[in-house]
Amino acid sequence: MEIYLPIAxxxxxxxxxxxxxxxxxxxxxxxxxxxxxxxxPLLIFIGVSPAVAVATVASxxxxxxxxxxxxxxxxxxxxxxxxxxxxxGGTVGTIAGVWLxxxxxxxxxxxxxxxxxxxVLLCSVGGMMVAESLRAIARARSGQRVELRRPxxxxxxHGLPFKLRFKRSRIYxxxxxxxxxxxxxxxxxxxxxxxxxxxxxxxLIYFLRVPTSVVIGxxxxxxxxxxxxxxxxxxxxxxxxxxxxxxxxxxxxxxGAQFGARAGQKMAPDRLRLLLGILVVAVGLRFAVDLVLAxxxxxxxxxxxxxx
Amino acid sequence: MRRVxxxxxxxxxxxxxxxxxxxxxxxxxxxxxxINSSFNGLDIVLFxxxxxxxxxxxxxxxxxxxxxxxxxxxxxxxxxxxxVLGIWMNVDSRSFIEVPSYLAVLATRPYGAIADTETLxxxxxxxxxxxxxxxxxxxxxxxxxxxxFRQAFLRxxxxxxxxxxxxxxVTFLTPTFFRAxxxxxADIPTGSYDVDLKLFAxxxxxxxSNSAFEIAKVGFxxxxxxxxxxxxxxxxFATVALALLTGWFASIVFRRD
Numbered sequence: 188m189e190i191y192l193p194i195a196x197x198x199x200x201x202x203x204x205x206x207x208x209x210x211x212x213x214x215x216x217x218x219x220x221x222x223x224x225x226x227x228p229l230l231i232f233i234g235v236s237p238a239v240a241v242a243t244v245a246s247x248x249x250x251x252x253x254x255x256x257x258x259x260x261x262x263x264x265x266x267x268x269x270x271x272x273x274x275x276g277g278t279v280g281t282i283a284g285v286w287l288x289x290x291x292x293x294x295x296x297x298x299x300x301x302x303x304x305x306x307v308l309l310c311s312v313g314g315m316m317v318a319e320s321l322r323a324i325a326r327a328r329s330g331q332r333v334e335l336r337r338p339x340x341x342x343x344x345h346g347l348p349f350k351l352r353f354k355r356s357r358i359y360x361x362x363x364x365x366x367x368x369x370x371x372x373x374x375x376x377x378x379x380x381x382x383x384x385x386x387x388x389x390x391l392i393y394f395l396r397v398p399t400s401v402v403i404g405x406x407x408x409x410x411x412x413x414x415x416x417x418x419x420x421x422x423x424x425x426x427x428x429x430x431x432x433x434x435x436x437x438x439x440x441x442x443g444a445q446f447g448a449r450a451g452q453k454m455a456p457d458r459l460r461l462l463l464g465i466l467v468v469a470v471g472l473r474f475a476v477d478l479v480l481a482x483x484x485x486x487x488x489x490x491x492x493x494x495x
Numbered sequence: 496m497r498r499v500x501x502x503x504x505x506x507x508x509x510x511x512x513x514x515x516x517x518x519x520x521x522x523x524x525x526x527x528x529x530i531n532s533s534f535n536g537l538d539i540v541l542f543x544x545x546x547x548x549x550x551x552x553x554x555x556x557x558x559x560x561x562x563x564x565x566x567x568x569x570x571x572x573x574x575x576x577x578x579v580l581g582i583w584m585n586v587d588s589r590s591f592i593e594v595p596s597y598l599a600v601l602a603t604r605p606y607g608a609i610a611d612t613e614t615l616x617x618x619x620x621x622x623x624x625x626x627x628x629x630x631x632x633x634x635x636x637x638x639x640x641x642x643x644f645r646q647a648f649l650r651x652x653x654x655x656x657x658x659x660x661x662x663x664x665v666t667f668l669t670p671t672f673f674r675a676x677x678x679x680x681a682d683i684p685t686g687s688y689d690v691d692l693k694l695f696a697x698x699x700x701x702x703x704s705n706s707a708f709e710i711a712k713v714g715f716x717x718x719x720x721x722x723x724x725x726x727x728x729x730x731x732f733a734t735v736a737l738a739l740l741t742g743w744f745a746s747i748v749f750r751r752d
Contacts (some may be wrong), residue, residue: 189533189535190532190533191531191532191533191534191535191681193712193715193716193717193718193719193720193723194719194720194723196682196684197681197686198534198535198536198681219680234682246565246735246737246738247734247738248736249738249739249740249742250737250738250739250742251742252742253675253742253743254741254742254743254745254746255742256549256742257742257746258746261750288508294586296585298584298585299582299584299585303582324509331641366736371727389540398691399629415735415738416657418731418734419728419732419735420731420732420736421731421733422723422727422728422730422731423727423728423731425723426723426724426727426730427723428722428723428730428731428733428734430719430730430733431719433734433738434741435738436736437738437741438741441741441742441744441745441746442745442746442749444747445745445749451729472565477580477583478582478584479581479583479584480583481578482576482583483578484647484651485575485577486573486574486576486644486647486648486650486651487573487574487577487582487585487651488571488572488573488574488648488651489571489572490569490570490571490572
């Protein structure tokens with residue numbers, strides 16, 4: 188069944204888009220990530236212009252993360268104080284990222300920057316996750332006691348001033364690394380057009396030692412707030428949010444996210460991290476292939492966007 | 496032999512001086528293409544007759560018609576990728592200013608059989624001969640046809656079916672009654688479209704006519720597009736509300752505890 192999208196200005200198959208929403212929603216619910224790094228390339232692949240894809244995906248992520256947030260909220264598995272503190276840094280980072288985004292678009296090197304950031308970030312973050320989770324699995328196999336939280340093992344992060352207590356996460360850390368992480372997520376997210384959940388989750392686990400059970404709900408809460416803001420901003424400035432496309436993606440996304448969240452809770456945390464690591468590396472490699480292999484056509488046409 | 500061709504050329508000259516001697520009466524199957532939720536591309540039919548004005552000389556050859564359909568104009572940037580330090584990146588670009596977003600050139604037969612090159616060049620017949628102004632420094636000008644950016648531009652537009660060229664796209668069903676089908680792809684831009692008809696006989700332009708049609712979104716599609724454009728912030732909040740509602744609804748439906 189084909190339906191015409193009023194803002195993207197092309198017809199799409201409803202079941203194909205619904206299926207994409209379901210799949211990405213499942214993955215996002217399972218790992219507690221927004222899934223923008225998967226959905227945006229998929230939409231571009233079916234013919235939606237990159238600008239409309241990025242703007243519309245924001246609202247889709249808002250929907251699936253809200254449904255996830257509610258689920259984790261009932262299980263008391265999210266830390267609102269931590270999410271708000273991350274948001275402080277995230278807001279500043281987003282403003283800086285949007286500024287650089289505009290600059291790069293003006294000099295015509297946005298595509299290559301996005302491509303390279305995807306490769307570097309996804310491969311390194313994903314690689315680290317794979318290595319760490321494999322070590323954890325090997326330790327568990329050899330019968331060693333798995334210590335995810337090592338209360339005594341303090342790093343330099345824990346020596347910083349302005350300490351705050353985050354009750355739900357059962358951590359007592361300085362505000363500096365929390366705001367700093369928010370800053371990085373906001374900056375990278377604005378440039379790459381993603382929520383940044385897949386970087387946030389490992390950062391919270393490894394740097395701040397937030398328990399895995401709380402990390403996913405907290406990351407989803409932050410994603411919800413930033414993506415809702417991004418939707419309004421995109422709609423107000425570029426008028427490129429396609430509500431019809433968004434609704435189809437949302438319906439698929441929220442249903443998928445529910446099943447994904449359930450699947451995620453059943454799995455061992457180290458296996459979950461290994462799977463996410465593999466997925467992230469795979470997407471990173473996909474971008475690397477695009478950059479290195481000769482394109483089928485070295486020319487491309489794009490409608491000049493009317494920048495204010 | 497040479498004398499014959501000279502006479503023919505002179506005759507062609509004479510014939511083209513009173514530029515428009517024939518009258519074209521034409522119409523389209525629709526003058527308003529409505530884009531609704533089930534729109535998936537469309538062919539609109541162009542038909543009409545060529546009428547000889549009384550007092551003009553009889554034609555020896557058959558009529559030939561060239562129909563040029565031009566969509567709303569837009570600025571399109573063509574970029575070229577090249578390998579830099581092992582990575583493919585955009586290294587060069589050209590801005591095409593005010594070029595047709597859609598272009599269809601339909602003709603009864605290959606252009607060479609309709610008129611000579613000089614006439615074709617002068618009248619800008621065919622996709623290749625369309626004026627495509629590029630931004631070159633502070634100036635705006637069309638470039639030579641061999642320009643790689645110009646060629647790549649036309650090739651990519653044709654691959655997307657937004658530029659169409661059919662040299663057998665117009666059929667004369669009787670010696671004077673013609674019919675053509677204008678293929679509009681599913682991702683056709685909205686706006687007003689011009690249809691320009693040029694009638695040829697014996698290698699000369701003998702008739703000319705213009706008409707137009709409109710492509711517009713209607714109903715719900717129009718409502719969404721207009722809201723997004725005129726009430727951006729409200730539209731954004733409405734989309735977020737929709738997102739929250741969908742998310743909340745799913746968590747209620749799938750609630751187990």
